[in-house]
Amino acid sequence: MPRDTRLLYVEDDPVLRTMLLGVLTQTLGFEVVASVGxxxxxxxxEGPLDVALLDWALGPDSLNGVELGHELREQHEHLGVVILSQHYAWDFHGSRGAVSMGWSYVEKRADLDYAYLAKVLKATATGLSVVEPSMQPDRAPAAVERLSQLSARQRQIMSIAATGVDANIIAERLDLRPVSVRKELSECYRILLPDAESGTDLRTAAVIAWLEGQRSHTLDSYGK
Structure with missing residues (x-):
């Protein structure tokens, strides 16, 4: 029998924290390791964690949820991080230069669908990333359209590049020559970054564009 997903919940509003804690444990079946403010x-x-559910705003003198997520990742390398927020903050998420999966954003609202939240938490714990379309209305459609222009081979290469490995390792995994991988990566950059400015870190920017396109599909495919 699979174990429950181990969760850390951080919310500075004690009333909301108590209410959602009951939903997480009694209704959704999560193992809440800690619920703190x-x-x-x-x-x-301390102890093993699979995913953290973090409120964005934790007080004027505190780290915000994204900053806290980065700090928690230093302690728990593979921790999934779900930000519960009214603000879309992908750019800030990437500000430390480490583009990684397992980061998700859920809009904080009164009519939050708890079944949806549970699905996002479990998907993020496995390394997927989910961002609600309402939180990125102008960026996802273009990113998805550009992904459709990539060949099957280029999709394979970008999916591995998104894990942070270099062209030599990608070549080894796909049984290709490194020069062929570099050529395909250059074409991926051209497709994914049509308006890249001079001096742009093309690899990092392309991975971000790849993840933005992928996020529109990850939750629909999770659990099927």
């Missing part, structure tokens, strides 16, 4: 308490939590 501050970033300091969250960083002191």
């Amino acid at each position: 501050t970033a300091e308490e969250a960083l002191a939590v």
Whole structure:
């Protein structure tokens, strides 16, 4: 029998925290390792964790949810991070230069669908990334359209590049020559970054564009 997903929940509003804690444990079946109100308490939590559900706004003198997510990732390398927020913050998420999967954003609203939240949490715990379309209305359609222009081979290469490995390792995994991988990567950059400015870190920017396109599909495919 599979074990419950181990979750850390951080919310500075005690009323909301108590309410959602009951939903997470009694209705959705998560193993809540800790439910705390501050970033300091969250960083002191020990033990194995699969995913963290973090409120974006944790007080004026505190780390925000994204900053806390980065700090928690330093302690728990493979931790999934779900930000519960009214703000879309992908650019800030990528500000440390480490583009990684397992980061998701859910819009914080009164009519939050708890079954949907559970699905996002479990998907993120496995390394997927989900962002609600309402939180990125102008970016996802273009990113998805550009992905459709990539060949099957280019999709394979980008999916491996998104894990942070270099062209030599990609070539080894796909049984290709490194020069062929570099050529395909250059074509991926051209397709995914048609308006790239001089000086842009093409590899990082292309991975971000790849992930933005992928996020529109990950949740629909999860669990099928």
